[in-house]
Amino acid sequence: MKLVVQVKLLPTVEQAVALRSTLHACNDAAAAVSRVAFEAGVFREYALRKAAYAPLKAQGLGAQAAQHVIKKVSDAYTSLYANIRNGNLGPAGGRRRVKAESKPIRFRSDAAQPFDDRCLSWQYDQGTVSIWTVAGRMKNLRFTGSADQLTTLRAHRRGESDLVHRDGMWFLIATCDITEKPEIEPVDWIGVDRGIVNLATTSDLDNFQGRRLQRYRRWHARKRAELQAKRTKSARRRLKRRTKREARHSTHVNHQVAKKIVAVAERTGRGIALEDLGGIRDRVTVSRHQRATLTSWPFHQLEQHIRYKAKRAGVPVILVDARYTSQMCPRCGHTERSNRPARDFFLCRRCGLAGPADVVAAVNVRTRARSAWVHVNVPDLTAA
Ligand SMILES: [Zn+2]
Incomplete structure (x- = not known):
């Protein structure tokens, strides 16, 4: 590669x-x-x-x-x-x-x-x-x-x-x-939830700085708006520089997060499960102000970093259906929008399981990966 x-x-x-x-x-x-x-x-x-x-x-x-x-x-x-x-x-x-x-x-x-x-x-x-x-x-x-x-x-x-x-x-x-390592047969999966508040949360309960990056990006957006309003040549030049600096910082953060997740997966012989990116935007209901943040959020880049680092390490990566991962109870399977009384909080209306919403989503991603993998690898009995 x-x-x-x-x-x-x-x-x-x-x-x-x-x-x-x-x-x-x-x-x-x-x-x-x-x-x-x-x-x-x-x-x-x-x-x-x-x-x-x-x-x-x-x-x-x-x-x-x-x-x-x-x-x-x-x-x-x-x-x-x-x-x-x-x-x-x-x-x-x-x-x-x-x-x-x-x-x-x-x-x-x-x-x-x-x-x-x-x-x-x-x-x-x-x-x-x-x-x-x-x-x-x-x-x-x-x-x-x-x-x-x-x-x-x-x-x-x-x-x-x-x-x-x-x-x-x-x-x-x-x-x-780079010579790729042959892909391992994973003993289990690490589910990863990507979000706005936390950039990434894993089913191991690791979560990676979202708030700091979010503050940084908001600050940059404000500065950018100021420069855009000026319409002078020097403002345009500074704007360009600022945009580049911000992109570099995002790349750096994604690189670090991906590196840590892949290292844990490699050490523990597990694969990495991510939500299918297409689902992310449908899944979250956000205000118009936040929507701009969401579409410019570097979810996709994080996925690419994870993919190429995983490939080098021989760690399999699987994408799972993202629908309802944040509304489904990982204990009893009950799925309902009101399981999420607040954006960051999960509370199952049927069995009472409670916890941070992103951890619940990450656990659901892991569960889906487990069943998807079994499904793919089950011997085809009808062919015999
Ligand atoms: Zn439940």
Whole structure:
């Protein structure tokens, strides 16, 4: 399974200058190659190399960099024509499609550039890379990443990495090829309820910070509204930055929560059961004010984090029907809306079982996973 790991570079002032001129040189070259390709109608990498390689070398671009530039241009046209074929740019003669077809593909001067092992080497222990630049080979370029990221890089990094310049910062995005563990036969399931108040609650009674994140998001929403009202150029720029920062924070929180849930599942030999996401919005009745929170809530991202971490660990993940998980009594099965006298509280009208609503939902998710799994794995007796 492919996975990308992004590390932040910490260039000195001189190093940053060299990185910037390298990126500009590569993208200027890409723009030139793109014009050649467009005028000659040649898009395949091999044919394009014949037409464009010599002039690129003559411009002083190294052999490896020249080949990467050509491949980048060829890939860009391949995906453009795939998009056209799939109708993603509208019908033939349509405005968007004509616009795309009528001129060469452009490359921003700071567009990402791929580097392979000959142009980029990693010294994990020192936390540095050595990278080809137009100013010569640059050594001791420092990078920083979490312990997790470094372990993954060291063990699984393969092939190319992209050099990216974004918001004044430099990054390398490395591709890792991870061998998946074979899926275990689970001894039981951990039911996970995703909610607004608690981001995730498990049937083991673990719950993960919702309130803090909710406060953080509300605070951001308020700041965003203030900036939106201003309508100035600088306000727009700050708005963009703020949105990105908030997204990064959500991703970080989801990453942490998913990591903990998967670690518990792996240690205890259990699978993870989640509600089918489609059901979540129907299940909760919320005010209009809250509905905005709900649709922008990163439920889906949490699911994706859980899925890929589980896959790496060989932990099975199952989706169960989400209907009535918050209204059904896990002890007697009685299902009624008024079992939920308040949003956070469950009280069974028939047998009196009481508890936090999200825990009840998580237990119901686990129960559904248990029966779904038995159902799937029961031998088909009719076939005998
Ligand atoms: Zn009951």
